Amino acid sequence: MATKKTLQDAQRTLRVRRLTRSTILAVVVYGIAVIYFFPILYMFISGFKTEIQAVNPSLIFTPTLETYAKVLSDSTIYLYLSNSAFQVIVGTSVCLILGMPAAFVLVFGKFRKRTTNESMYMWFITTILLPPVAVLIPLYTWYQSFHLNRTPLGLLIAYIGFHIPIVVWMLHSFISDIPLEIIEASEIDGCTRFQQLLHIAVPLARTGIIASGLLVAVFIWNEFFLGFNLTGNTTATLPVYMARFREQQGMFIAQLSASSTIAILPAILLGWMTQKSLVKGLMMGAVKG
Amino acid sequence: MKKKHDWLFALPAIIVVAVMTQVPFILTIIYSTLRWNLARPDMPIKFAGIDNYLYYLKIENWNEIPEFYSYVWQTILFTVVTLTLCTVIGFLLSLLLDNPVPGVNVARTLILGPFFVMSTASGVIWKTTILNTTFGWYGVIFKALGLQPVDLISYFPIPVIVFLFTWQWMPFFVLVILAGLQGIPYDLIDSMRIDGVNWFQSTFLIKLPIISNHIRVAIMLGLIFIVKEFGLILVTTAGGPGTRSYTLPYGVYMEVFNASNVGRASALATMTVVITLISVNMLYRSLKKRSGN
Numbered sequence: 001m002a003t004k005k006t007l008q009d010a011q012r013t014l015r016v017r018r019l020t021r022s023t024i025l026a027v028v029v030y031g032i033a034v035i036y037f038f039p040i041l042y043m044f045i046s047g048f049k050t051e052i053q054a055v056n057p058s059l060i061f062t063p064t065l066e067t068y069a070k071v072l073s074d075s076t077i078y079l080y081l082s083n084s085a086f087q088v089i090v091g092t093s094v095c096l097i098l099g100m101p102a103a104f105v106l107v108f109g110k111f112r113k114r115t116t117n118e119s120m121y122m123w124f125i126t127t128i129l130l131p132p133v134a135v136l137i138p139l140y141t142w143y144q145s146f147h148l149n150r151t152p153l154g155l156l157i158a159y160i161g162f163h164i165p166i167v168v169w170m171l172h173s174f175i176s177d178i179p180l181e182i183i184e185a186s187e188i189d190g191c192t193r194f195q196q197l198l199h200i201a202v203p204l205a206r207t208g209i210i211a212s213g214l215l216v217a218v219f220i221w222n223e224f225f226l227g228f229n230l231t232g233n234t235t236a237t238l239p240v241y242m243a244r245f246r247e248q249q250g251m252f253i254a255q256l257s258a259s260s261t262i263a264i265l266p267a268i269l270l271g272w273m274t275q276k277s278l279v280k281g282l283m284m285g286a287v288k289g
Numbered sequence: 290m291k292k293k294h295d296w297l298f299a300l301p302a303i304i305v306v307a308v309m310t311q312v313p314f315i316l317t318i319i320y321s322t323l324r325w326n327l328a329r330p331d332m333p334i335k336f337a338g339i340d341n342y343l344y345y346l347k348i349e350n351w352n353e354i355p356e357f358y359s360y361v362w363q364t365i366l367f368t369v370v371t372l373t374l375c376t377v378i379g380f381l382l383s384l385l386l387d388n389p390v391p392g393v394n395v396a397r398t399l400i401l402g403p404f405f406v407m408s409t410a411s412g413v414i415w416k417t418t419i420l421n422t423t424f425g426w427y428g429v430i431f432k433a434l435g436l437q438p439v440d441l442i443s444y445f446p447i448p449v450i451v452f453l454f455t456w457q458w459m460p461f462f463v464l465v466i467l468a469g470l471q472g473i474p475y476d477l478i479d480s481m482r483i484d485g486v487n488w489f490q491s492t493f494l495i496k497l498p499i500i501s502n503h504i505r506v507a508i509m510l511g512l513i514f515i516v517k518e519f520g521l522i523l524v525t526t527a528g529g530p531g532t533r534s535y536t537l538p539y540g541v542y543m544e545v546f547n548a549s550n551v552g553r554a555s556a557l558a559t560m561t562v563v564i565t566l567i568s569v570n571m572l573y574r575s576l577k578k579r580s581g582n
Contacts, residue, residue: 032400037403040414042426056424105296106299124306132538134317135310135313137317137554137555138316193298197298229545256413271402272405282465
């Protein structure tokens, strides 16, 4: 009897201890997460304040849509939003359309030399290492002579050139997962390379295409250096708008918060959606590369 | 098979990438040997040999070392300290997030957030809502504690920038390292528990070597992207005070758009690329050696 009771006691204390441990752990984990995210959270909240409320940092206030209404009634934000959206949508699509066939033949293509696949792949990879400062000056002078300076098209082709290597890198690892047997079998059945690409590789590498597309979309959406130096007032993208916010609009915390919420929300949402496949693509690409 | 056609699939991508990245880079190298100032159209563009490089590299007087060396030093300082902090804190945080806490995915998602925020926006947000001495949380909390808040951005520009870089890039390290930790087979963790391995041993002697590849990938990609970071510096310190928070990309930008000196800017850009490639290469080799493959 006595032993049974002590056993129950022991079990109970063990359970209590385990519960306290996991409670403390949960508090620590959530505490860190909230503190880490706090600046973004606070920015999100401040967008619902009036300018006067936003002067005092506090979390207790009556939310209002006044500031959002004000920000959205100003046509400039639509201009920057549509500039950014244009770069992201067209840029990402072209990167995928050009990058997918390239990645496909890098994996399955047959060239005169066996090593061609490997060396072309390495060429794409090393291009990722090239910082944009390396190309800024010639692009700037070229664009001036071709009247591309401060045009959306000029920025777009620069973005496409810089992001194709990332698409190729990520897609390469996903396409390498496609069994060679399928490709060989389709070859025997008389498939052309183009049919293989369209009917076999694209459907099988679908997750990879989506992942690399989203990653490139986030990169282009957030890109600042080229956007800042190659655009003018009417062609600037959102990161440029954010950088110039204080000079142009002055110190309005609520407006700043509302505008930056609009600017960063698409990228955060896309980023969260892609996190799983992002790691997969990065790790596979890196291990093989 | 018709081998000829395979080229055509890769050709458009290769042409676009070459024309937009490699060709301009070669031109940059060519420009770097020219005396060419956009602000002085009256002066003809002339071949200048290595004069532009000497302008940055030559030390005539040891009391006045050219600014180039401080740009290099600051770039290395920012990058190395940020990468170290990201790796160490990112690893510890990943260990914490690897625990089975209910709804831990929400916490992971929140921590991942800053990585996807455009650097100019995060710079502006931190500068106005947190670090501002009157309107920011930092100022308010310090005043509530009876302390006098100093303007961190003007007094401690380098730590502030390192801190913001780390805030933005650590989530990426957590993402990659956590994926590594979760890839460790459960059998292994189970047998560690049975064998009575303590926390220190299991973390640093077993888990760390297994995920070393993930850490390597995170550091490599972090290095590539942090070296070229520009927007955050522009919106927070604008390179200042003076040139104390200049990095190499920032120096190139100032040389083109403020001094309009194409020749010198190209020389600086070329050296930036060379330094980047050398450090990526060195890091790659040393990490590869350490992980033993």
